[in-house]
Amino acid sequence: MKTRSTIWLFLAGLLVLLIGFLINISFGSISISFSEIISGLLSDNWEKESTKQIVLNFRLPKALVAIIAGIGLSVSGLQMQTFFRNPLAGPYVLGISSGAGLGVALLMLAGSAFGLMADGAVFSPWAVVTAGVIGGALVLFLVSLVAWRVNDSMTLLIVGLMFGAGVSAVISILSYFAGAEALKLFTIWGMGSLGGMSWAQVYALLAMLALGLIPVIASIKAYNGMLLGERYAKSMGIDPIRLRWLMIISTGILAGSITAFCGPIAFVGIAVPHLARIIWKTADHKVLFVASSLVGALLLLLCDTVSQLPGFAESLPINAVTSLVGAPVVISLVIRKNFSKEF
Amino acid sequence: MKVLQAKNIHLGYPRKSGLKKVISDLSFELKPNQLTCLLGRNGIGKSTLIKGLLGQLAPSSGEIFLGERDLLELSKEEIAKEIAVVLTEYAMPGNLTVEQLVALGRTPHLKWHGRLSEKDYEAVEKALELTKILDLRKERISELSDGQRQKAMIARALAQESQILILDEPTAHLDLLGRHEIMALLQELAMKEGRAILVVTHNIELAIESAQEFWLLIDQNEMLLGTPEDLIIAGKIKSLIPGETFKFDLEKGKIVFPSENLDLNVSGPENLKFWVEKALEKAQIKKLEQTIEIESKPFSLHYGGQSFDSIKALIDQIKS
Numbered sequence: 001m002k003t004r005s006t007i008w009l010f011l012a013g014l015l016v017l018l019i020g021f022l023i024n025i026s027f028g029s030i031s032i033s034f035s036e037i038i039s040g041l042l043s044d045n046w047e048k049e050s051t052k053q054i055v056l057n058f059r060l061p062k063a064l065v066a067i068i069a070g071i072g073l074s075v076s077g078l079q080m081q082t083f084f085r086n087p088l089a090g091p092y093v094l095g096i097s098s099g100a101g102l103g104v105a106l107l108m109l110a111g112s113a114f115g116l117m118a119d120g121a122v123f124s125p126w127a128v129v130t131a132g133v134i135g136g137a138l139v140l141f142l143v144s145l146v147a148w149r150v151n152d153s154m155t156l157l158i159v160g161l162m163f164g165a166g167v168s169a170v171i172s173i174l175s176y177f178a179g180a181e182a183l184k185l186f187t188i189w190g191m192g193s194l195g196g197m198s199w200a201q202v203y204a205l206l207a208m209l210a211l212g213l214i215p216v217i218a219s220i221k222a223y224n225g226m227l228l229g230e231r232y233a234k235s236m237g238i239d240p241i242r243l244r245w246l247m248i249i250s251t252g253i254l255a256g257s258i259t260a261f262c263g264p265i266a267f268v269g270i271a272v273p274h275l276a277r278i279i280w281k282t283a284d285h286k287v288l289f290v291a292s293s294l295v296g297a298l299l300l301l302l303c304d305t306v307s308q309l310p311g312f313a314e315s316l317p318i319n320a321v322t323s324l325v326g327a328p329v330v331i332s333l334v335i336r337k338n339f340s341k342e343f
Numbered sequence: 344m345k346v347l348q349a350k351n352i353h354l355g356y357p358r359k360s361g362l363k364k365v366i367s368d369l370s371f372e373l374k375p376n377q378l379t380c381l382l383g384r385n386g387i388g389k390s391t392l393i394k395g396l397l398g399q400l401a402p403s404s405g406e407i408f409l410g411e412r413d414l415l416e417l418s419k420e421e422i423a424k425e426i427a428v429v430l431t432e433y434a435m436p437g438n439l440t441v442e443q444l445v446a447l448g449r450t451p452h453l454k455w456h457g458r459l460s461e462k463d464y465e466a467v468e469k470a471l472e473l474t475k476i477l478d479l480r481k482e483r484i485s486e487l488s489d490g491q492r493q494k495a496m497i498a499r500a501l502a503q504e505s506q507i508l509i510l511d512e513p514t515a516h517l518d519l520l521g522r523h524e525i526m527a528l529l530q531e532l533a534m535k536e537g538r539a540i541l542v543v544t545h546n547i548e549l550a551i552e553s554a555q556e557f558w559l560l561i562d563q564n565e566m567l568l569g570t571p572e573d574l575i576i577a578g579k580i581k582s583l584i585p586g587e588t589f590k591f592d593l594e595k596g597k598i599v600f601p602s603e604n605l606d607l608n609v610s611g612p613e614n615l616k617f618w619v620e621k622a623l624e625k626a627q628i629k630k631l632e633q634t635i636e637i638e639s640k641p642f643s644l645h646y647g648g649q650s651f652d653s654i655k656a657l658i659d660q661i662k663s
Contacts, residue, residue, distance in 0.1 A: 221457035225450045227436045234399055235430075236503070237423030237451035283438035286457055 006287055009280055013294040017067075020301045024066065025059045027305050029313045032059075061202045062195040066304045067297040068202075068209050069194065069262050070272075072254040074296025075216055077269030078276070078288060079247050082223045084157050091255035091269035094156075094248065095139045095163035098171075100259040101190065103135020104128055105171045108186045109178035125201065128189065132260025139163055140252040147244060153230065156244070191317030192263035194304055205261050212253035215246040216289060222246075223285040265300070267322045271330045272296040278333055299326065345410030345425055347373040347396060347507055347539065352405035354388070354395045362403055365391040367564045370405075373507065375539040378530045380550040380571075382543075382583060383560030389543050390431075392560070393509055396541075398422050423451035427503035429496050429510040437485030441495045444484055445470050448502030470501035473528060489516035497525065501532070508532070508540045514549065522546065526553040547580070548597045559583060606630045611637025619644070622654045628661055 026032050032051055039045045041060075046052040076091030084093070092098070107123060146159045175183055197205075225238040233240055258265065276291035277283065303322045308315035354366040365388040373379060373396075383389050394400035395407060398414045407414040409425055427448065439447075448470065449463040459467075471477045474494045484492060493516050500508060510529070514522040526542075530553045533540045541558075544550050550557070551571050559567040559574065561582050567574060574580055580591050584598060592599045607623060608631060609616050615637045623631075635657070636645040644651040651657040 218455060221450060221453055221455055224447060224457055227439065228444075228447065229432070231399070231430055231432075232428075234419055235397060235423060235426070235428045236447065237418070237420030239419050277438055281438065282443075283436045284443060 006280060006282070010290065010294070013291070013298070017294060017298050017301070020298050020305070021063055021067070024063045024301045024305045025055060028054075028059060028308050030054065058195065061197050061199060062304065063301060064202050065194045065197055065205060065262065066300040068205050069258045069265060070268060070296035070298070070300035071293040072209050072212060072258045072296075073265060073269040073300075074272035074276075074292040075213065075289060076251040076255045077271075078273040078285075078292045079216065079223070079251055080269075081273050082226055082285065083243065083247050084153055085226070085229060086157065087274070088270065089157065091251055092164065092259075092264065094143050094160035094251065095167060096136045096252055096255045097259040097264040098164040098167035099139025100132040100136035100256055101171055101264060102139070102167045103131040103133070103260070104189055105174050105186055106135070107131035108189070109171075109174040109182050112179035112182040125197065129201070129204075129260045133256060136252065136256035136260060139167060140248065140256065144245075144248055147248060151241075153240070153244070188317070189263050190319075192265045192319040192322075194262055194300070194318055195315070197261065201261060205257060208253055208257035212250050212257070215250035219243055219246045220285050220289065224283075227283055263319070265322060266319050267326045268296055268300055271326050272299060274330065275299075275333065345506065346375065346408075347414075347426070348408045349396070349402075350406050350408070352395060352402040352407060354391050354400055354402055356391075365563060366395070368405070369564065369566050371558060371566060371568055373539045373541055374556065375506065376533060376537045377555035378526075378533045378540045378542065378553055379556040379558060380542050380544055380554035381558045381560065382545070382547065382550060384583065387560050388563055389560055390511065393428075393511060393541075393543065396509060397426060397428060420451050423503065423505070425505050426507040426509060427500040427505040428508075429493075429500045429513050431511045431515065435484060437483060439484050440480065441476060441482050441484065441487070441498075442467065442471070442480040444495050445498045445502050448499040451503065466502045466504055470498040473501055473532070474498040475524070490518060490521045493517055494521075494525070497528075506538055508538055509543075510541070511543045512545065513542060514544065514546060522549055523552075529553070547583070547591075551575070551596045608634040609637065610634055612639050615639060615642070619654055622658065626658045626662070628658065631661070 022034050022037060025037050026034055030051075032055065036047055036051065037055060040052060040055060046055075073091050077089070080089040080091060080093055081087060083089075107127060143156075143160055143163055147156050150156055150159070175186065178186070222233070222238045222243045225233040225236045226240070226243065230240050233243075255269070272295050273288065273292050275295050276288055279295070280287055280291045282288065300318075300322070303318060303325050306316075306325055307318055307321040349372070350370050351368050352366065352370070353364065353368060355362040355364040357363075369392075381389055381392070391400065395402055398407070398417065398419070401415055409417060409422065414422065445467050446459060446463070449459060449466060450457075452463065453459070471480055474497055476491065476494050476498060479487065479491060479495070482491075484495065487495065493513065497510070497513055500510070508529070513529075514525050517525060526549055529540050529542060532538050533555075542550070542554070554571055557567070557569060557571045557574055559579065559582065561567060567579050567582070569579075575591075575596070584591055589598050589600065591597070605620065605624060606629065607620055609619055611619075619635065619637060631646075633647055637643075638645070642652070644654065644657045646657060646660070649660065651660065
């Protein structure tokens with residue numbers, strides 16, 4: 001049941017998101033004023049050609065990727081948490097990011113580990129993305145094979161975690177034998193990055209987001225039914241098996257593609273659904289999916305802004321910032337509100 | 344009105360060594376317009392039977408019909424429109440208000456987007472009203488007592504507006520008054536709205552008070568069906584209580600502790616005598632030399648030339 005406060009919170013969230021978006025674009029090694037960004041974006045009226053280049057080719061794609069990744073990871077996390085009725089579930093529990101990691105590791109590390117390629121060879125971003133997508137899809141396929149056989153969602157959760165562990169072990173072995181340069185490249189990929197993407201990549205990611213959200217829209221009602229557990233869901237006409245497939249497809253596309261493009265971005269997927277529940281004070285997924293998207297986009301924009309405070313040419317890896325900024329925020333909220341009551 | 348009917352069903356769980364049989368060869372029919380109570384000892388298969396009736400466990404042989412159609416042919420949504428359930432276990436989303444919880448009952452009637460229509464709100468309203476929890480509507484589930492939560496769960500099932508209602512121990516967490524209220528409500532729903540209601544319960548006394556039909560699950564292949572009173576008179580209720588330790592008191596309609604031969608001389612008004620004897624029995628006092636005299640106004644007891652103003656004082660005296 002939507003109340004007036006829900007809608008006000010949505011509007012407020014949108015406004016904050018817009019401000020966050022502007023701040024994100026404005027901050028960086030060179031500060032750009034809000035008015036310049038707005039007039040530039042809306043009427044293509046730039047003061048300097050260099051500003052235009054910076055905004056259009058670097059900061060705008062990065063801000064959009066932050067928003068897309070924030071939405072995708074949060075929506076994946078919310079689906080997992082509700083489906084498994086587990087507050088610790090996140091977009092990566094089915095081993096998708098480990099799979100993407102394996103794909104990228106094979107590309108970056110295997111060559112040098114087996115001496116087939118010079119250490120520290122540079123790969124095109126598309127090659128990395130393709131490797132990530134293939135790796136993620138492979139693990140997803142294996143998990144689906146298991147999902148076909150098991151009826152119990154807890155078993156699926158454990159199997160997903162074990163797949164992740166197994167795949168991580170393979171990555172460790174590759175890392176052990178890989179050359180130093182290749183290892184550094186892979187480690188940096190593992191820290192996550194929102195920047196450095198071409199517009200073609202941004203559009204590709206956006207398309208994946210749209211694709212991954214379709215199953216979510218088709219199962220909003222079912223997620224609400226799952227709130228009371230699987231047996232009640234069945235008694236209310238919901239088919240948990242169908243929902244499970246929709247969830248696997250959706251989170252596979254969302255978390256898989258985001259990991260492939262940006263690396264494994266920690267923390268957002270688990271934390272944001274909880275923040276949305278606490279702020280909107282609801283368990284209704286009609287509200288929660290939108291709320292999580294807003295909070296997720298905002299959180300990742302914020303983290304990205306922090307990662308490159310003005311005056312610094314270097315930017316911190318996004319993964320370090322999501323955890324450093326996110327953890328205290330979540331801890332304070334969780335302690336103040338009785339967390340278990342909210343889930 | 345669709346009737347739920349089982350014909351020679353066998354239910355069980357697959358094990359490596361073959362099927363673990365729980366229910367075998369039972370036939371029965373859940374009739375509309377009445378409250379049916381399913382009774383049986385722990386572990387006898389009541390919950391399995393309910394899983395079968397909900398279409399969540401397919402019979403290994405035999406059929407369950409909902410109206411004209413086999414339950415297994417129906418989609419979950421079609422079943423959900425006809426059968427609502429209150430289970431013993433559930434995940435508890437603390438974030439939900441009572442109103443939102445009850446609205447979940449509308450799930451099978453909603454379109455894909457899950458938005459509630461005017462008609463859905465009316466059903467929620469009616470369910471809150473019937474279970475007398477209108478004043479709790481904005482409360483969060485996590486802040487309710489067990490009994491209040493149970494009522495909310497029943498309201499959720501009512502909001503589903505199904506003609507068949509199956510409740511697994513709905514009175515388990517309720518106080519004495521709450522239990523009677525719920526059973527009276529279920530009886531009323533059965534009689535006035537012609538619903539078929541099946542209640543699993545361990546509370547024989549309450550079941551006798553309210554049910555029009557009993558299903559006594561005695562063994563995996565034996566279920567006695569009939570009017571409670573018929574079953575009592577025929578001595579069938581006793582089959583729920585195997586062994587000699589406990590007995591079913593025909594007059595009082597309840598299970599009683601075995602009473603040994605008491606040699607107590609108590610005199611006084613009958614209603615007071617009953618309680619005095621009961622207290623003495625519990626205190627393991629089985630034999631008394633002299634008579635206890637009970638005076639009713641004001642209450643006092645006389646024994647061995649002494650007076651006592653409470654049973655406790657008397658018992659303490661006798662024991663010392």
